[in-house]
Amino acid sequence: MKAQSYTTTPDLKTPFAQTTSSSHKLRTIQESENYLFVNPSSVRHEIIGIGGAITDASAVVYDGCSSEMKAKIMQAYFDPEYGLGYSVVRTTVHSCDFSPESYCYVKEGDKELKSFSIEHDLQYRIPMIQDAIATARHNLMIYASPRSPPAWMKTNKSLYQGGSLLPKYHDTRAQYLLRFIQEYEKVGINLRGLTIQNEAAASQRRESCxxxxxxxxxxxxxHLRPVLDQAGYENLKLIGRDHNRDYMYQRAIAYQEYLDTHPELPVNALRGIGYHRYETRSNSKELYPTISDMARDFPEFALVFTEGCQEGFDAKRLYDRSIGRRYSASLIRDLQQGTCLRTDWNIVLDMNGGPNHADNKCFAPLHVFPEYDIIHFTPSYYHIGHISRWVTPESHIIGINASKSHLISLAAQRPDGKIVIVVSNKEDISHEYHIVLDQEVITLTIPPLAIQTTVIEF
Known part of the structure; x- marks a missing residue:
C-alpha cells in the first residue's frame, strides 16, 4: 500500500505541498491517539462532480482581463491536471443579482416568444462557458437555475420582490425555459440539468419568484417536464427546492406525496433536490444533519448543493483563513453525508465583490484586479481544491469514522481504485493521526488549522 499526501497550511506559502507519511501494520490501538478507521466495503453514493457558477458578474469580470489572466483563471479551475479539475458549471436563466443589470430574453408581453433571443449572453457569459468547456476537455456537466419569470408572467408584474407565476402562463414559462435550453445548445452548450426555481421561498429585492x-x-x-420530453430532452434532470437546508425535508415530503399519487409519471421525472447553505441567516449553524436525514429517508432524490458562498464582502477579509475552513468543512460534511454534486457560487469576482445590481456582494475563490494583472487566490480556492482535485466524478463515498473530534474527514474511492482521504484540522495545534485501512496504518501529522489530502494506492 502506497500513500501520497498533500497539505495546505493557513499561510498559503506552499499550497498542496507534498507531505511525508509513515506506514506499518496495525498493532495495538492506543485510546489516547487519533485514528481514522476507513471502511471501503461501506460503499455509499456516487459523486457526480464539483464546480462553480459562471454568472454574468463572473463573465463581465473575466472579459475585462488580459488573455494571459483569462488563461490562468481557466486553468486554475477547469484544467484536470494543473487546476482544481472542476467538472460542473451552474449558470442562470437570464439575469440574477450577480448581473450588472436586469434583463429577460423576450420583449414585454410577448406570449408567443417570437422575440426570444440570448443575444445578451453572447457578449460575456457564453464565451466564458465555452472557454471552460474547452479547458475541461469537454468533460463538464452544465446546468441552469432560473431566478424569475419575465415580469409580465407574474402576479406582482416585477422581476423583484417575489410574486408568483400566474397559472395562465405555466405553459408559456415552460416554453421559455425550453427555448433557453435549445438556444444554448446551438452555441455548443448542452445543459444536463435545470432547477425549477432558485430560492422559491424567498421574496427578495432582486430577481425572485x-x-x-x-x-x-x-x-x-x-407543464415543464412534458414540454422537455416532447422536445427530446427526456434525459435533462429537473431539480427541486434550490434553497436552504432548513425546509428541504418538508419539500421532499410534498414531492414524494405528489409522485406517489401520480404513478403514471416517469421514475426520474424529478431527479434531485437542490440546496444552499444560507440557513445561517436564521440559524446559528449550518444544518448538516438535514443532509443525512434526506439521504436516509429519500434515497430516490439526488442531493445537489447548488449554491454557497461567504456573504458580506470585505476586502480586508480576502485572505481570512476562517472562510477557507468554512468551505472545506461544508464540503466534507455534506459529501460524506449524502450530497452527490457540489457547486460553489461565482467563480471569479472583482475587488468589490461584484458586480451586483442589488448591492448583494460576496466573496469568490478568485478575485481579480485586471488593471494590474493581479489574481487573488483566496483560502477557499485551496480548500475546495483539496477535495475537487482528488475526489473525481464517479468516485464513491465510503465509510470513515474518527476516534476523536479534533479532525473532520471524508473518504472516497475513485474509479481507478485509489482511496482518497481528506482531513481538516479544526484546532490551532498540530495533531498526529493514523489512517487505518485493511490492517495497515498510515501515520501523518496535520499542522494547525490545515487541510490535508491523502491518496492511497494498493
Whole structure:
C-alpha cells in the first residue's frame, strides 16, 4: 500500500505541498491517539462532480482581463491536471443579482416568444462557458437555475420582490425555459440539468419568484417536464427546492406525496433536490444533519448543493483563513453525508465583490484586479481544491469514522481504485493521526488549522 499526501497550511506559502507519511501494520490501538478507521466495503453514493457558477458578474469580470489572466483563471479551475479539475458549471436563466443589470430574453408581453433571443449572453457569459468547456476537455456537466419569470408572467408584474407565476402562463414559462435550453445548445452548450426555481421561498429585492411546494411540483411535472420530453430532452434532470437546508425535508415530503399519487409519471421525472447553505441567516449553524436525514429517508432524490458562498464582502477579509475552513468543512460534511454534486457560487469576482445590481456582494475563490494583472487566490480556492482535485466524478463515498473530534474527514474511492482521504484540522495545534485501512496504518501529522489530502494506492 502506497500513500501520497498533500497539505495546505493557513499561510498559503506552499499550497498542496507534498507531505511525508509513515506506514506499518496495525498493532495495538492506543485510546489516547487519533485514528481514522476507513471502511471501503461501506460503499455509499456516487459523486457526480464539483464546480462553480459562471454568472454574468463572473463573465463581465473575466472579459475585462488580459488573455494571459483569462488563461490562468481557466486553468486554475477547469484544467484536470494543473487546476482544481472542476467538472460542473451552474449558470442562470437570464439575469440574477450577480448581473450588472436586469434583463429577460423576450420583449414585454410577448406570449408567443417570437422575440426570444440570448443575444445578451453572447457578449460575456457564453464565451466564458465555452472557454471552460474547452479547458475541461469537454468533460463538464452544465446546468441552469432560473431566478424569475419575465415580469409580465407574474402576479406582482416585477422581476423583484417575489410574486408568483400566474397559472395562465405555466405553459408559456415552460416554453421559455425550453427555448433557453435549445438556444444554448446551438452555441455548443448542452445543459444536463435545470432547477425549477432558485430560492422559491424567498421574496427578495432582486430577481425572485415564490412557489409553494405544491405549485412548484405542479408546474414542473404537469407543464415543464412534458414540454422537455416532447422536445427530446427526456434525459435533462429537473431539480427541486434550490434553497436552504432548513425546509428541504418538508419539500421532499410534498414531492414524494405528489409522485406517489401520480404513478403514471416517469421514475426520474424529478431527479434531485437542490440546496444552499444560507440557513445561517436564521440559524446559528449550518444544518448538516438535514443532509443525512434526506439521504436516509429519500434515497430516490439526488442531493445537489447548488449554491454557497461567504456573504458580506470585505476586502480586508480576502485572505481570512476562517472562510477557507468554512468551505472545506461544508464540503466534507455534506459529501460524506449524502450530497452527490457540489457547486460553489461565482467563480471569479472583482475587488468589490461584484458586480451586483442589488448591492448583494460576496466573496469568490478568485478575485481579480485586471488593471494590474493581479489574481487573488483566496483560502477557499485551496480548500475546495483539496477535495475537487482528488475526489473525481464517479468516485464513491465510503465509510470513515474518527476516534476523536479534533479532525473532520471524508473518504472516497475513485474509479481507478485509489482511496482518497481528506482531513481538516479544526484546532490551532498540530495533531498526529493514523489512517487505518485493511490492517495497515498510515501515520501523518496535520499542522494547525490545515487541510490535508491523502491518496492511497494498493
Amino acid at each position: 415564490l412557489y409553494t411546494a405544491q405549485e412548484e411540483i405542479v408546474f414542473a411535472l404537469e
